[in-house]
Amino acid sequence: MSLDLRTMMLMISVLTLLLSGLLGMASFQAGNIRGVRLWAMASMCHSLASYIIFAQLPALTNGWIMVWGAVLVMTGSGLQFAGIRAFKEEYIDWRIPLSVVGLAFVLSVWFTFLHYDAAARSIANTLVFALINLICARALLINIEPPLRTAYWFTGASFALLGVASLIRLATIFHAPPDAFVGLYPQVPFIPIRFLFGSLLLMCVPFGFVLMLNYRLILEMQKIALRDGLTGALNRRSLEQEAIRLQARCQRYGDTLAIMMIDVDHFKAINDQCGHQVGDKVLRRLAEVAQNSIRRDDYFARYGGEEFCILLPSTTEEKARVLADRLRQAYASLTMEFGGAVLHSTISIGVADSKRVGLEFNELVSAADKALYHAKQEGRNRVVTHSAIMSSVPELVMPLPE
Numbered sequence: 567m568s569l570d571l572r573t574m575m576l577m578i579s580v581l582t583l584l585l586s587g588l589l590g591m592a593s594f595q596a597g598n599i600r601g602v603r604l605w606a607m608a609s610m611c612h613s614l615a616s617y618i619i620f621a622q623l624p625a626l627t628n629g630w631i632m633v634w635g636a637v638l639v640m641t642g643s644g645l646q647f648a649g650i651r652a653f654k655e656e657y658i659d660w661r662i663p664l665s666v667v668g669l670a671f672v673l674s675v676w677f678t679f680l681h682y683d684a685a686a687r688s689i690a691n692t693l694v695f696a697l698i699n700l701i702c703a704r705a706l707l708i709n710i711e712p713p714l715r716t717a718y719w720f721t722g723a724s725f726a727l728l729g730v731a732s733l734i735r736l737a738t739i740f741h742a743p744p745d746a747f748v749g750l751y752p753q754v755p756f757i758p759i760r761f762l763f764g765s766l767l768l769m770c771v772p773f774g775f776v777l778m779l780n781y782r783l784i785l786e787m788q789k790i791a792l793r794d795g796l797t798g799a800l801n802r803r804s805l806e807q808e809a810i811r812l813q814a815r816c817q818r819y820g821d822t823l824a825i826m827m828i829d830v831d832h833f834k835a836i837n838d839q840c841g842h843q844v845g846d847k848v849l850r851r852l853a854e855v856a857q858n859s860i861r862r863d864d865y866f867a868r869y870g871g872e873e874f875c876i877l878l879p880s881t882t883e884e885k886a887r888v889l890a891d892r893l894r895q896a897y898a899s900l901t902m903e904f905g906g907a908v909l910h911s912t913i914s915i916g917v918a919d920s921k922r923v924g925l926e927f928n929e930l931v932s933a934a935d936k937a938l939y940h941a942k943q944e945g946r947n948r949v950v951t952h953s954a955i956m957s958s959v960p961e962l963v964m965p966l967p968e
């Protein structure tokens with residue numbers, strides 16, 4: 567197999583240009599996902615750099631081409647770094663891309679025009695390139711979002727390998743004989759397979775970005791399907807699915823499942839007096855307080871209207887009552903300000919567990935709902951357990967028809 571360097575350079579240039587277009591178009595549909603446009607610009611820079619090198623390979627006589635080629639490569643890699651930080655919604659430290667580009671420019675000008683040394687220039691630029699790729703790998707491989715793990719690992723590993731490959735190239739240039747550097751370009755022997763491997767790694771990075779974007783979009787769609795748009799809590803459908811799973815788990819391990827039904831007191835009055843938008847904000851605040859009061863393995867859902875539900879695995883009614891009362895107090899102590907007006911609101915909570923009513927989800931909801939009804943009847947802003955109402959109120963026995 568014969569691999570021609572110029573053909574490969576041209577293919578890289580065309581492919582990165584296509585990827586730049588792909589990412590650019592994807593950025594219009596990316597909604598609030600950040601960083602995609604930066605990656606599109608990065609691919610554009612790498613494409614231009616590859617084209618410049620391709621066009622100049624037969625006889626590189628203009629030193630400035632060398633300088634701008636290096637600057638474009640580093641600008642592309644710097645933009646990739648900024649894109650990663652933006653995608654992860656982290657602070658973009660622009661000093662890193664700017665330093666990398668500045669270093670490439672100064673070193674290339676210095677070793678090309680002021681103190682000519684092709685070997686030193688190649689070593690310096692390769693070192694900077696290795697560095698920025700390793701920085702990108704680090705930015706991807708720390709604080710990984712678990713659902714995007716595979717895409718992050720793929721892209722991060724591509725960056726890391728690109729960094730290592732650059733260090734290997736650096737060692738090759740470093741150990742090359744002095745007469746290997748004639749003219750503007752190092753005449754170190756061209757090893758096609760190594761170049762092909764490096765080019766593939768270079769391509770893997772934008773492919774990794776496309777994968778990351780794809781995973782994130784799927785995640786957003788799942789979120790829309792499974793969660794309530796107003797409060798971010800699980801919607802009723804996903805709560806019912808989780809309940810089936812929990813029921814099986816609790817049955818297998820003989821665990822107790824507790825449930826809380828939460829309802830905002832006099833919510834209609836809030837809506838009527840302050841408007842529906844304020845009502846929506848009140849629901850969001852309640853959701854925030856509830857999310858912050860539960861464990862990671864509890865399930866918080868909007869059951870409907872202004873009614874919420876929390877499923878608590880491995881929890882008895884008594885423990886759930888203590889938690890519910892803490893939540894009730896935390897919510898009641900909130901001072902909500904909307905357009906200069908101060909609003910205090912309260913919630914009532916009904917609690918039940920599977921020890922008394924069984925693991926069937928509908929039975930649990932119905933028991934907690936009965937307790938919630940009693941909490942409302944007793945004056946609101948309180949927690950009532952299902953066992954308390956069963957011990958104090960005799961069951962209504964409807965006479966069967968003759």
Ligand SMILES: Nc1nc2c(ncn2[C@@H]2O[C@H](COP(=O)(O)OP(=O)(O)OP(=O)(O)O)[C@@H](O)[C@H]2O)c(=O)[nH]1
Nearest residue numbers: 829830831832833834835837842845846871872942
């Ligand atoms: N703003 C807003 N209001 C909602 C939403 N969903 C349901 N509601 C309103 O919630 C109110 C519920 O009122 P009711 O069921 O009478 O209950 P309440 O006024 O809270 O009275 P108690 O529960 O007995 O304390 C209704 O006015 C619904 O229109 C929503 O997503 N946003």
